[in-house]
Amino acid sequence: MEKRKRFAKSTLLNIVLLLGAFLMLTPLFWMLATAFTSNKFLAPSSLIPHDVTFENFLYAWTFPKQFNSNVTMGTFLWNSLFTSVVITAGGIIIDSLAAYVLAFKQFPGRNLFYYMALATLMVPVYVILVPEYLIVVELGWLNSYKALIVPFLASGMGISLFRSHFLGLSRELEECAKIDGASNLRTYASIIMPISKPIIATMAILKSMWSWNQYIWPLVVVNRIEKQTIQLGINLFKGLNVTQWGYLCAGMTIAILPLIFIFIFFQRYFIGGLTSGAVKG
Secondary structure: OHHHHHHHHHHHHHHHHHHHHHHHHHHHHHHHHHHOOOOOOOOOOOOOOOOOOOHHHHHHHHHHHHOOOOOOHHHHHHHHHHHHHHHHHHHHHHHHHHHHHHHHOOOOOHHHHHHHHHHHHHOOHHHHHHHHHHHHHHHOOOOOHHHHHHHHOOOHHHHHHHHHHHHOOOHHHHHHHHHOOOOHHHHHHHHHOOOOHHHHHHHHHHHHHHHHOOOHHHHHHOOOHHHOOHHHHHHHHEOOOOEOHHHHHHHHHHHHHHHHHHHHHHHHHHHHHHHOOOOOO
16 A cells, blocks of 8 residues: 555656656747748747758758858857857866865965855846956957957856865865875866866856857857857847748757757766765855
């Protein structure tokens, strides 16, 4: 009797979770169905594609040529891919270095520096948008990769997560490295980072998703079409009076594929990274 109750409870829970997952994925199913259906000027409502076609993807890939003969969807993908990779890789290095110092070294103002890093998470992006833009203009970085990358190489969130993780590591690791004559940089690179794969993977997912989905900042600092990211490029399919839904959804499908691959690649580390250092802080 007890087994039947547990089985019924488990079955009911799974059904509820499946229904919730279906509701959450409904917009994705609609996008895919529309992407594989012949282009229409009215938004379809079906979750099942009719008259399946791949023409929307071919047209979406070459559509930007109407605005600039040297630009395709691949141009936008490359811009987003390059900026996301540099922000993710550079951000992980910079955030982890700062967190290593905050977690393992004693110096005046250590806590103040940490709280200042945390404070950056409480400032809305729109508050610092104009000052950042003016700085970029003064540096002559408009319409360049530097404007898209440099302001986001360090983040308070990354420093906080890495610091919490490092505080959960054994102090004996650093002490043994010192006894063996390893420098601080050698300890960081050869001992601390190799055992921090879960938090590295978590930050890789979070930073890549965040940088890939940026819209407001690229819209502000980039006005040349050949330097625009994928999020701005998709906007080309939306007209003032008419939106070509088949082409738009095909473009959005192309845009989300890299993020899906990244999450699949790092997912086994993701949960462990989120909970790493949760006890100590």
